[in-house]
Amino acid sequence: MKIDLDQLTPKQIVRELDKYIIGQNKAKKSVAIALRNRMRRRMLPESLREEITPKNIIMIGPTGVGKTEIARRLSRLCGAPFIKVEATKYTEVGYVGRDVESMIRDLMSIGVTMVKSELSEGVKEEAAQRTEEILLDLLLPGVKSKTVPSAETGDQALVQSGAGSSTRDKFRKMLKEGKLEDKVVEVNVSSNSFPAIEIFSGTNFEEMDLNLGNLSSMFGGKKKKKRVPISRAREILMAEEMNKLVDTERASEIARERVEEMGIIFIDEIDKVAAKEGRSGADISREGVQRDILPIVEGSKVSTKYGIVDTSHILFIAAGAFHISKPSDLIPELQGRFPLRVELEDLTSEDFQKILTQTENSLTKQYVELLKTEEVTLVFTEEATKTISEIAAEVNTTTENIGARRLHTIMELLLEDVSFNAPDLKGQEIRVTPEYVEEKLSTIVRDQDLSRYIL
Numbered sequence: 001m002k003i004d005l006d007q008l009t010p011k012q013i014v015r016e017l018d019k020y021i022i023g024q025n026k027a028k029k030s031v032a033i034a035l036r037n038r039m040r041r042r043m044l045p046e047s048l049r050e051e052i053t054p055k056n057i058i059m060i061g062p063t064g065v066g067k068t069e070i071a072r073r074l075s076r077l078c079g080a081p082f083i084k085v086e087a088t089k090y091t092e093v094g095y096v097g098r099d100v101e102s103m104i105r106d107l108m109s110i111g112v113t114m115v116k117s118e119l120s121e122g123v124k125e126e127a128a129q130r131t132e133e134i135l136l137d138l139l140l141p142g143v144k145s146k147t148v149p150s151a152e153t154g155d156q157a158l159v160q161s162g163a164g165s166s167t168r169d170k171f172r173k174m175l176k177e178g179k180l181e182d183k184v185v186e187v188n189v190s191s192n193s194f195p196a197i198e199i200f201s202g203t204n205f206e207e208m209d210l211n212l213g214n215l216s217s218m219f220g221g222k223k224k225k226k227r228v229p230i231s232r233a234r235e236i237l238m239a240e241e242m243n244k245l246v247d248t249e250r251a252s253e254i255a256r257e258r259v260e261e262m263g264i265i266f267i268d269e270i271d272k273v274a275a276k277e278g279r280s281g282a283d284i285s286r287e288g289v290q291r292d293i294l295p296i297v298e299g300s301k302v303s304t305k306y307g308i309v310d311t312s313h314i315l316f317i318a319a320g321a322f323h324i325s326k327p328s329d330l331i332p333e334l335q336g337r338f339p340l341r342v343e344l345e346d347l348t349s350e351d352f353q354k355i356l357t358q359t360e361n362s363l364t365k366q367y368v369e370l371l372k373t374e375e376v377t378l379v380f381t382e383e384a385t386k387t388i389s390e391i392a393a394e395v396n397t398t399t400e401n402i403g404a405r406r407l408h409t410i411m412e413l414l415l416e417d418v419s420f421n422a423p424d425l426k427g428q429e430i431r432v433t434p435e436y437v438e439e440k441l442s443t444i445v446r447d448q449d450l451s452r453y454i455l
């Protein structure tokens with residue numbers, strides 16, 4: 001479900017996030033406010049609007065408490081161009097790796113794809129018609145609606161246009177009735193989706209496009225002939241025709257405005273590029289990444305293949321556990337550009353129980369549905385989920401605190417036998433009770449060394 005994020009009130013945004021994330025109200029609230037502020041800003045007169053910069057946010061919290069999850073959910077309900085990046089993926093300009101400006105280019109590509117798919121809705125009908133004509137051309141190579149030279153004899157004997165078009169109509173009818181779906185035809189496929197992208201890591205996408213462009217033109221054009229059934233040919237041709245009909249220039253213009261005004265960039269693992277006192281070589285390069293990020297967050301112009309993008313009003317949300325480093329270890333200029341700090345709280349066993357049972361796609365629901373495909377009915381009693389949650393909290397304190405991720409490891413172990421034997425359990429009901437949980441888990445939980453490895 002896509003909603004125009006900027007149309008939502010802060011309360012509505014929080015309510016949407018509540019469906020998936022338990023607790024963390026402060027974080028949800030500040031994200032909601034930041035988004036709303038942008039909408040407010042857009043309603044102001046131009047002169048004032050330019051002055052107002054986004055209130056960027058840093059989310060601070062231990063591992064596994066929902067930082068990335070908030071970003072993920074936000075992006076799902078987002079009508080705005082959104083990208084999540086990892087700070088550690090970037091390297092200082094001049095070093096091998098991705099430079100930070102690529103995040104803007106990537107965001108812009110996302111925006112363009114988004115706008116294109118909206119615009120293509122409007123040209124669907126025309127594209128479908130064109131596709132049909134092309135399919136008929138493929139099915140009846142000699143028979144065009146115009147007169148064409150006869151292929152067999154090689155001379156200029158002309159095929160009677162009347163006879164040709166009646167055959168064409170017959171085929172058109174069969175095509176419409178779906179009688180030709182399996183017939184194989186030869187189509188030209190543009191080989192844009194180049195699979196070996198990783199080979200070029202180190203260069204950025206823009207350069208890569210150039211390289212590929214040169215390469216493929218060297219080998220004689222991007223098109224590749226492929227034999228496929230009509231059903232597949234239709235998909236390929238339809239996509240191509242839609243692409244042709246959508247005005248790329250207009251799409252990139254709309255996209256650029258949307259990215260500049262509504263784009264959101266979530267920078268995960270920001271703490272990993274924050275250096276502590278006493279620098280080593282690696283720290284210096286981390287600081288370099290921060291220095292590179294700074295102008296983008298402050299607002300600069302980044303050139304992309306869709307034109308120049310002004311980053312001044314893009315909203316940045318950074319997140320990190322900040323176990324070793326602190327936000328104050330970030331370079332001061334960058335700290336100033338993230339005025340809002342929110343701390344996420346540790347999750348309690350009550351939170352765990354809610355995560356297990358109440359969220360939209362909770363873990364228990366997932367397992368129930370998975371086993372349903374094997375015709376096994378899985379039932380969790382409420383006490384059982386309570387026991388599981390208590391065990392998760394306990395293991396988190398006795399070994400390492402990995403937050404809600406602990407629930408995944410515990411559930412996996414708990415249901416290992418059922419999962420394994422499911423095909424033989426067809427038609428049965430498995431009730432997960434506190435006793436069942438005890439039986440499966442107690443020995444491991446009691447033994448700290450064991451749980452360190454298994455849970």
Ligand SMILES: Nc1ncnc2c1ncn2[C@@H]1O[C@H](COP(=O)(O)OP(=O)(O)OP(=O)(O)O)[C@@H](O)[C@H]1O
Pocket residue numbers: 020021022023024061062063064065066067068069070320321355359403404405
């Ligand atoms: N508050 C929460 N409500 C619901 N699910 C949660 C919550 N916190 C974490 N989870 C679940 O736990 C898993 C890990 O959470 P997430 O990826 O958000 O951790 P994180 O805070 O980003 O940790 P890290 O610092 O390690 O990146 C996800 O599968 C998520 O669904």
Ligand SMILES: [Mg+2]
Pocket residue numbers: 067068069268
């Ligand atoms: Mg994370």
